[in-house]
Amino acid sequence: xxxxxxxxxxxxxxxxxxxxxxxxxxxxxxxxxxxxxxxxxxxxxxxxxxxxxxxxxxxxxxxxxxxxxxxxxxxxxxxxxxxxxxxxxxxxxxxxxxxxxxxxxxxxxxxxxxxxxxxxxxxxxxxxxxxxxxxxxxxxxxxxxxxxxxxxxxxxxxxxxxxxxxxxxxxxxxxxxxxxxxxxxxxxxxxxxxxxxxxxxxxxxxxxxxxxxxxxxxxxxxxxxxxxxxxxxxxxxxxxxxxxxxxxxxxxxxxxxxxxxxxxxxxxxxxxxxxxxxxxxxxxxxxxxxxxxxxxxxxxxxxxxxxxxxxxxxxxxxxxxxxxxxxxxxxxxxxxxxxxxxxxxx
Amino acid sequence: xxxxxxxxxxxxxxxxxxxxxxxxxxxxxxxxxxxxxxxxxxxxxxxxxxxxxxxxxxxxxxxxxxxxxxxxxxxxxxxxxxxxxxxxxxxxxxxxxxxxxxxxxxxxxxxxxxxxxxxxxxxxxxxxxxxxxxxxxxxxxxxxxxxxxxxxxxxxxxxxxxxxxxxxxxxxxxxxxxxxxxxxxxxxxxxxxxxxxxxxxxxxxxxxxxxxxxxxxxxxxxxxxxxxxxxxxxxxxxxxxxxxxxxxxxxxxxxxxxxxxxxxxxxxxxxxxxxxxxxxxxxxxxxxxxxxxxxxxxxxxxxxxxxxxxxxxxxxxxxxxxxxxxxxxxxxxxxxxxxxxxxxxxxxxxxxxxxxxxxxxxxxxxxxxxxxxxxxxxxxxxxxxxxxxxxxxxxxxxxxxxxxxxxxxxxxxxxxxxxxxxxxxxxxxxxxxxxxxxxxxxxxxxxxxxxxxxxxxxxxxxxxxxxxxxxxxxxxxxxxxxxxxxxxxxxxxxxxxxxxxxxx
Ligand SMILES: Nc1ncnc2c1ncn2[C@@H]1O[C@H](COP(=O)(O)OP(=O)(O)OP(=O)(O)O)[C@@H](O)[C@H]1O
Ligand SMILES: [Mg+2]
Numbered sequence: 001x002x003x004x005x006x007x008x009x010x011x012x013x014x015x016x017x018x019x020x021x022x023x024x025x026x027x028x029x030x031x032x033x034x035x036x037x038x039x040x041x042x043x044x045x046x047x048x049x050x051x052x053x054x055x056x057x058x059x060x061x062x063x064x065x066x067x068x069x070x071x072x073x074x075x076x077x078x079x080x081x082x083x084x085x086x087x088x089x090x091x092x093x094x095x096x097x098x099x100x101x102x103x104x105x106x107x108x109x110x111x112x113x114x115x116x117x118x119x120x121x122x123x124x125x126x127x128x129x130x131x132x133x134x135x136x137x138x139x140x141x142x143x144x145x146x147x148x149x150x151x152x153x154x155x156x157x158x159x160x161x162x163x164x165x166x167x168x169x170x171x172x173x174x175x176x177x178x179x180x181x182x183x184x185x186x187x188x189x190x191x192x193x194x195x196x197x198x199x200x201x202x203x204x205x206x207x208x209x210x211x212x213x214x215x216x217x218x219x220x221x222x223x224x225x226x227x228x229x230x231x232x233x234x235x236x237x238x239x240x241x242x243x244x245x246x247x248x249x250x251x252x253x254x255x256x257x258x259x260x261x262x263x264x265x266x267x268x269x270x271x272x273x274x275x276x277x278x279x280x281x282x283x284x285x286x287x288x289x290x291x292x293x294x295x296x297x298x299x300x301x302x303x304x305x306x307x308x309x310x311x312x313x314x315x316x317x318x319x320x321x322x323x324x325x326x327x328x329x330x331x332x333x334x335x336x337x338x339x340x341x342x343x344x345x346x
Numbered sequence: 347x348x349x350x351x352x353x354x355x356x357x358x359x360x361x362x363x364x365x366x367x368x369x370x371x372x373x374x375x376x377x378x379x380x381x382x383x384x385x386x387x388x389x390x391x392x393x394x395x396x397x398x399x400x401x402x403x404x405x406x407x408x409x410x411x412x413x414x415x416x417x418x419x420x421x422x423x424x425x426x427x428x429x430x431x432x433x434x435x436x437x438x439x440x441x442x443x444x445x446x447x448x449x450x451x452x453x454x455x456x457x458x459x460x461x462x463x464x465x466x467x468x469x470x471x472x473x474x475x476x477x478x479x480x481x482x483x484x485x486x487x488x489x490x491x492x493x494x495x496x497x498x499x500x501x502x503x504x505x506x507x508x509x510x511x512x513x514x515x516x517x518x519x520x521x522x523x524x525x526x527x528x529x530x531x532x533x534x535x536x537x538x539x540x541x542x543x544x545x546x547x548x549x550x551x552x553x554x555x556x557x558x559x560x561x562x563x564x565x566x567x568x569x570x571x572x573x574x575x576x577x578x579x580x581x582x583x584x585x586x587x588x589x590x591x592x593x594x595x596x597x598x599x600x601x602x603x604x605x606x607x608x609x610x611x612x613x614x615x616x617x618x619x620x621x622x623x624x625x626x627x628x629x630x631x632x633x634x635x636x637x638x639x640x641x642x643x644x645x646x647x648x649x650x651x652x653x654x655x656x657x658x659x660x661x662x663x664x665x666x667x668x669x670x671x672x673x674x675x676x677x678x679x680x681x682x683x684x685x686x687x688x689x690x691x692x693x694x695x696x697x698x699x700x701x702x703x704x705x706x707x708x709x710x711x712x713x714x715x716x717x718x719x720x721x722x723x724x725x726x727x728x729x730x731x732x733x734x735x736x737x738x739x740x741x742x743x744x745x746x747x748x749x750x751x752x753x754x755x756x757x758x759x760x761x762x763x764x765x766x767x768x769x770x771x772x773x774x775x776x777x778x779x780x781x782x783x784x785x786x787x788x789x790x791x792x793x794x795x796x797x798x799x800x801x802x803x804x805x806x807x808x809x810x811x812x813x814x815x816x817x818x819x820x821x822x823x824x825x826x827x828x829x830x831x832x833x834x835x836x837x838x839x840x841x842x843x844x845x846x847x848x849x850x
Contacts, residue, residue, distance in 0.1 A: 202466040204457070211445045211456050218443035221407065222456050223428025281447035 030275035033326065034290040041294075041301055049304045055181045061300055062186040063176070063251060067092075067244045068292040069189045071263070072270040073196050074240030076288040077233045079271055080200075082213040082280025083138035085127055085234060088241040089263030090149035095119045095245030096255045097153065100162035103249075109171045116246035117239050123149060124238020128231035146264065157257035164253030175250030185247050189289075192240065196285050209233060213280025269316055270295050273323040294319065356419055357382050358547045359404065359435065359516050364413035366399055368749065371741055373399040375572045376413070381516060381547040386538060388558040388579070389551045390591050391568035392781040393753025394739035397551050398440050400568070401520050404549075405437040406430035428457075436514035438522050440551075440752045440779070442501035446494035451476040453493050454508045479507040484533045498690050499525040499642035499807075506534060510541075517541060518549045521752070523557060524779045525689070527641050527807040528842065535561050553753070553781050554808065555584045567591055592783045599782065600814025601790045603797050607817070608632035610668075611801035612684075612770045614653060617662035622648045623825040626662070630770065630801040635792060637816030637836075638805045640845050644822040646805045647689055650772050654686040655679045666770055683769030685709075687760055687776060689805075695759035698748040702740055703729040705747050706761045732761035735791070737784055752779045760788065764795075771795060774805045789815055809838055823847040 046053045071088050078085045095116040102112050123145065130141045164172050178184050200206040212219035212226050219226055249255055274291025276283025298315050302308070357380035366374040373396045381387055389397050402408045404415065406424025414421045417433055424430045430437070444453050451472045476489035485503050487496075493504065502525050509517055517538075523531045538548055538561060552558055558565060559579060566576040567590040574590050612630040617623070623645035630636045638646050652659045658674035665671065666682040679686075688695050696705055706729035730743055736757040740750060747758055756779050763771070776792070777785045792815065796802050806812050812819055819836045821829040821844035829844035 202469075204465070204467060207448070207452060207467065208457065211448060211452075214445040214447040215443070218445055221427050221437075221439065221443045223426060223431050224457055225428070281445070 030326070030330070031284070031287045031290055034274065034287070034294055038290065038294050038297065041297060045301045045304050052301075052304045057300075057304075058181040059178060059183055061297060062181070063183045064300060065293045065296040066183065066185045066189045067248055067251065068266060068270055068296050069289045070192060070240050070244040070247065071267045072274070072288040072292040073189075073193055073285045074237035075267050075271050076274075076276045076283060076285045077196070077200075077209060078138075078237045079268075079276050079278060080209050080213045080280060080283060081230055081233050082216065083131055083230060083233070084142060084268065084278075085124075085237050086139065086142040086264045086268075087123060087127060087145040087149055088237065088267055089260040089265075090146050090153060091120055091123045091238060091241040091260075092245045092248060092263060093255070093258070093260030094123075094149055094153040094156075095242040096249045096259055097157055097162060097257075099246045100166065100249050100255050103168060103171060104162060104166040109168060109174075112171075112249075113243065113246040116249075117242040120238040120240070120242020120245065121235055122238070123241070124235040125231070127238065128234030131234065132227040132230040150261070154257045160256070162249070162253075162255040167249070167253055171250055172253050175247070175253065185251060188243075188247065192243070193285060193289050196236075200285065205229065205232070210281055214282070266295065266316075267292075269320050273319050275323070275327070277327065291323075355382055355384075357416070358418060360416040360419075361400070361404065361410075362414045362416060364400070364403055364410045364415075366396075366403060366408055366410050369741070371749075373571050374403070374410075375570075377568065377571070377573045378413075379549075379566055379573075379576070381549055383515070383545045383547050384542055385564065386542055386548040386550055386562045388562035388565040389549060389568065390555075390558060390565055390587060392591055392739075392783055393757070393779075394751040395568040395591070395781075396571040397568060398520055398751060399571075401437065401439075401518055401549070401551070404430070404516075404518060405435060405439075431457075431512070434512070434515035436509040436512040436517050438502075438505045438509045438517075438519045440520040440524075442498070442505050444493040444496070444501055444504060447492060449490050449492055450487055450496075450504055451489035453504055454479065454511050475511065476507070479511055482510070482537060483507060483530075485530070497525075497643065497647065499527075499530070502526060503530065506537075510537060514546065516547045516549070520551045521553065521779055522550075523552055523554065525642070525775065525807065527845075528809060529846070530642055531557065553777075553779060553785070555587060555782065556810070558587070559584070569593060588782055591781070599786045599789065600811070601786065601793055602635075602815055603793045605633040605797050605817075607634040608799060611666065612653075612803065613665040613668075614649075615663050615665075617649065617652060617664065618660050619648065619652055619657065620660045623652075623822070626822075626827050628820055628827065628830070630803050632769075632799045632801050633796050634817045635796050635802040635804055635815055637812035637819040638803060638822065639809065639812050639819055639841050640822035642807065644845065645825040646822050647774055649822070650686060650774050650803070650805060651688075653679075654684060654772060656686070680709075680766070685763045685766050685768035685771050687763045687771070687773040689774040689778070695762070696747050696755060699746050701744045702733060702738065702747055702750070702758055703743045705758055706732055706765055709762050709766045728765060729761070732765050733758075736761050736764075737787060753781055753784065756780055757784065764791070768800060770801045770803070772803045772805070775807060776804060777806070777808065777811060785811075809841060812836075812841065813838065821845050 051057065071092065075085060075088060098119055099112040099116040102115055103109065127142055127145055131138045134141065174184055200209065208224045208229055211222065212224055212229055216226065248259070270292040271288045272278060273294060274283070274287035274289065276288050295316055299309070299312055302311055360380040362378050363376045364374055365376055377400060379400070389400065391397050399408065403410050406427050406429050415424065416422070422433070445456065454476050455472050473489045480487050483503060483506060487500060487503065496504065502522060506522055509519070522534065526534070542548060550562055562579055564577065565579050565587065567574040569591060608631055610629045611632045615627050617626045626649055640646050648657065651657045653664050655671065655674050655676040655678065663670055666684055669682065671682060672678045703726055707725035733743060738757045738761065739754050747755055750758065760776060777788050780788060792802055792804065804815060813836055816836070817833050819831045819841055820827055821831065821841055823845055824847065828847065831840055
């Protein structure tokens with residue numbers, strides 16, 4: 001760093017910003033690392049298969065990531081508060097079917113999306129209330145709602161199925177269309193992502209989510225409305241799962257009672273790979289989004305390289321463990337760097 | 347009924363006949379307290395007397411079982427800490443309550459940051475306001491640095507800055523100075539005096555009696571949850587105050603026994619940890635108590651941690667009884683007879699959810715294991731023995747440590763390490779948050795241990811304690827050992843001069 005004028009004010013500023021830069025670097029490092037892994041993976045695949053990055057190839061890559069990015073964004077908020085929502089897969093399944101049924105009956109596509117979101121909000125509220133009021137760990141509560149929602153879904157749907165033929169043509173076209181290589185769905189996800197990131201950084205209630213994940217006891221003493229914030233995080237997560245349900249319907253046009261089964265694990269993996277710490281208080285939604293992009297790309301990369309897709313799960317697992325190991329190492333390094341910086345203060 | 351207009355200015359905040367119990371423990375019994383604008387009021391009492399409980403009642407953390415909280419003479423009910431804050435009450439709790447993942451600036455302004463248009467946070471204004479507060483307190487802490495890893499003293503300073511940032515009408519401070527040295531305390535008191543002139547009401551808790559006499563006008567004394575007296579400090583002596591708190595006269599606070607030092611037990615040579623401390627050499631002999639003084643951040647705790655092996659050192663050597671210790675191996679240090687009582691009891695000293703008994707027993711696992719199984723009976727009797735010797739105040743020895751008052755938690759940490767029967771004992775702030783009566787008891791214990799041939803290295807920010815207990819005083823300044831002063835020459839002036847780097 002260069003300080004041109006030796007005046008004390010600018011020197012102080014310089015040292016302050018070097019401090020913030022250290023912190024920024026450490027936090028961004030994670031996102032950069034994922035981005036690097038992602039780019040290398042894409043480059044290698046492209047080298048092995050020049051068809052991979054065709055316009056349609058890029059579009060597929062983005063389309064595949066979109067739904068996971070949306071759900072992971074909602075999940076990040078919950079994980080930041082030191083909780084988790086395992087019911088997102090079930091919510092996605094039931095909202096997709098609800099939207100499909102409505103459209104099949106001749107409903108308006110916009111209303112169908114709103115309906116899915118509202119249904120998601122309902123389940124989010126339910127989770128939020130159970131977690132914030134009952135003194136039961138979120139893992140257990142949302143495992144319960146996972147099965148309950150899936151149960152309701154199975155009873156309601158039975159062996160029925162929604163197919164693209166049941167849906168208005170415009171809706172399905174919207175699901176696969178886009179502006180050159182960028183699908184409409186990806187644009188929606190991007191808007192949600194950027195909006196959420198902005199909210200988390202620039203609004204008091206957003207920062208309070210980090211605070212209460214970082215230390216619930218201190219949050220209570222600071223007068224943060226802990227229950228309300230947790231409720232809001234779950235509601236938002238539910239809403240995005242609902243939105244994702246509607247987009248799933250538009251993209252695949254095919255929904256049955258098993259839709260979204262086991263999806264919660266992929267979502268949680270994406271969030272953790274993306275650097276949102278499971279014990280709360282740190283991480284970012286764009287990290288989670290990158291994690292989602294990375295995980296879904298593995299799905300497209302392996303077939304393009306002619307590797308059997310049975311490897312996908314194993315590779316996802318390796319990425320997850322790698323991410324956790326990196327977190328641990330980074331945390332230790334930061335701790336020792338901070339300690340040294342401490343000692344230099346008079 | 348007293349009417350506010352009867353006697354001079356009305357109290358801003360008052361407690362009337364407050365009672366509070368935790369299960370069978372009656373923490374407060376019919377306590378009343380009045381805080382007036384422009385006055386600094388002290389709250390004194392032994393560990394577990396109920397001071398923190400009283401504060402938490404004022405702050406809306408605890409709801410009283412009986413009695414009233416009065417704000418400007420009107421009864422109020424605080425449903426949570428947020429309510430009390432909105433009423434203009436700022437509180438520094440005994441244990442720092444920071445968010446480790448967030449920056450110092452965010453910690454200070456959590457919940458009430460400067461805003462820009464559309465309700466967005468003004469990050470720049472937040473940072474600048476924090477820098478301003480740090481200047482006012484005379485400390486250099488980077489507002490953008492995360493709170494994780496701050497020393498106890500720095501955490502305390504952030505808490506103080508947080509409380510000051512409120513411009514509160516009532517400032518309540520539960521042992522804010524416990525981890526601070528003279529110069530930071532002086533800064534704090536300067537700020538408190540300004541606030542007092544501006545008409546704030548201040549409630550101050552400290553176990554350092556000289557601080558109470560320096561800054562306070564009135565004192566309320568609690569004993570076993572009951573109010574003993576509420577009176578002006580003028581004309582009172584320390585002995586009077588102690589008698590109110592303890593209920594009897596106290597023997598000497600610094601019962602140092604004279605001993606002839608034996609052979610060298612701990613020898614530290616040219617120890618260096620890059621960027622933290624440099625070229626630190628000293629010896630501690632059997633039977634000796636060596637004080638390690640210095641300002642906050644001088645590197646005292648870091649040296650102790652390196653010697654014990656919690657942190658690695660980059661150069662130098664450490665010997666116990668002439669045998670070198672392995673770098674970065676606490677278990678080897680323990681096996682060689684070294685014990686370290688750490689400064690941060692919550693993070694390093696205690697398992698908060700475990701019982702008192704098990705916490706004291708932790709270090710003795712080796713001696714209380716028979717045929718691979720824990721001998722619970724032996725653990726219990728050993729723990730009870732130490733709990734009684736240190737006068738730990740508890741309901742049942744099987745209670746979780748988290749239910750103890752701050753000072754009593756500190757006693758459990760001490761008990762845990764004393765129970766190992768060490769050859770070399772390093773104590774980091776051994777009496778932080780401990781009341782006068784027990785302080786004398788801890789000093790007597792340390793003195794006794796030294797007389798029995800233990801080598802003691804005592805880090806303390808409490809200068810009278812260093813001067814009263816140490817055979818020799820080592821002083822650190824900015825990571826270097828700047829002076830070694832024998833007991834006969836050690837005075838407040840000589841030690842402070844070396845600690846602030848005013849001697850060559
Ligand atoms: N949450 C709790 N659960 C059970 N008992 C408690 C709890 N909090 C405090 N106590 C008990 O209430 C009594 C008063 O504790 P308090 O923390 O108010 O003491 P204190 O005067 O602040 O002591 P110190 O000087 O050690 O900080 C103690 O006997 C303590 O064990
Ligand atoms: Mg207390």
